[in-house]
Amino acid sequence: MGAAISIDYITHHYPGQEQPTLKDIQVQVAPGETIALIGQSGCGKSTLLHMLAGLLIPSDGCVRINGHQVIKPSPRWNMMFQKPSLYPWMTVRKNASLGLIFQGRKRDMQSRIDSLLETVGLTEKAEVNVQSLSGGQQQRVALARSLATDPELLLLDEPFSALDAFTRVALQDEVVRLAHERGISVVFVTHDIEEAVAMADRVLVMGSNPGTITAELKVDIAHPRNRNSQAFVDLKAELMGYFGATRTAATAESSTGETETTPDDDAGEDKSKTEHSSARVRAA
């Protein structure tokens, strides 16, 4: 079963930084929903994901999964990173089994891992050292490793950004398929607009300084999604619009020489943008 997530007014200060990295983040995720967090580097999207995983505790506010506050990592919500981060001294099978070994669930491990490796198409590589695999295959092993513990929530930190285009598209579709089959909720961080539209049920656009959610976009296209369909292309263009606006704002700011930003103004602008977008989504 997928996890229901409630992100309750998270604000986070890294020590020594004036601006909060995250400010008043509030998001609800329904069980089985797939959420994209998209934004430019430094907007705190990765920080937010680490908080969902329990790898970082927010200075204010909290994350609840199925009503329980997240205070430490758990195999029930698994995180995948940009690098596969496999253990290079182990075989594919050993890497995938690790979560089960740690939990002491060794009884039907062999057959569970067999079927998982079949799902990600690595049956023949089971006993091979992971270093001999391609980048895409390694990320599949990481996916199998994350799924082995039957998580309710999958957290992905730009996991496909280092892969070539073909492999990336294949893995995006595969993750969506597997998540739907198992009813797993997914929250993923990306700065790839197409990836966001291809995978997510809902896209949250994040702005920086401080990190806030500036817009929200529903993707109401059935899976498997045709990436050339009008609806898909339109959504991509709309999403792109937010970044065009942010970028010109940033250049305007830097061209004045001073970076004396007035957070209130920014926030006001952001708010109006949010309203605007939801209006457009409703109209669509």
Place this chain on the structure above:
Amino acid sequence: MNREATLSVDPTTVERLMPLLRFADRARRALQYPALGIAGLFALWYWGGWAIANNEDTMAFASFAPGPTLAAFWELVSTGNVWSPIESSLYRVGWGLAYAIAIGVPLGVMIGYFLTLKQVTHVPFQFLRMISPLAWMPIAVLAFATWDAAIIFLIAIAAVWPITYATAHGVQRIDPTWLKVGNNLGANPYHTLRYIVMPAIAQDVFAGIRLAVGVAWIVLVPAEYLGVTSGLGYAINDARDTLEYDKLAAIVLVIGIIGYMLDAICVRLIKRSSYHAQG
């Protein structure tokens, strides 16, 4: 090219010999340069022996030359007299290294893991590391009841540093996401150590042990000059006192050969514990 010529001899014999010839060729390729090095060392030794024998002042030491030395070496081996000092020396080195590993590996893990500890220990450890272990000898003799214990202490104190710092280096190279992923998959501290940290640093630990073995083997001989009546260091001193220079040189040969073998074992362990894909 000479196919017809060989055919006229006996084709089946040649065919049967082919694997052997190929093996011989591979052995020649693998060994030709090491053999050249060994031959060079022997030539130098032979020339040195000849120079000593032809100089009136040094004539008395002529039995350092290869001929007498190898004869004495053969006698040591064939009578079995060589084993007793080797056994004593390996016993001391073995225990010294065991203590150095038991202290150095956990210490290295902690120094590698806690930056504060690294900073706190830096000055005292570098200070201690630069003191010759042999400088501790009088203190060791006073502090320990037996000579054996004193020598083991000296070896351990010499060997602990390379192991500590190689281990710390290994820990610092651990990819932080390996720990994050482990944490996420529900690893407890034992799991983290057993499945992640130890395999990740094994190669570095063995590289440290290799350095430590070298240091320990070097410290051993002078440490055995004092007090004890067994071991290779004692055997050298004893041979000097009885003017048996051929035997002295033979013991030197034994020390070198065993040192080389210990190092070769370490090299194998480093290779086997390395997780890097073999090219």
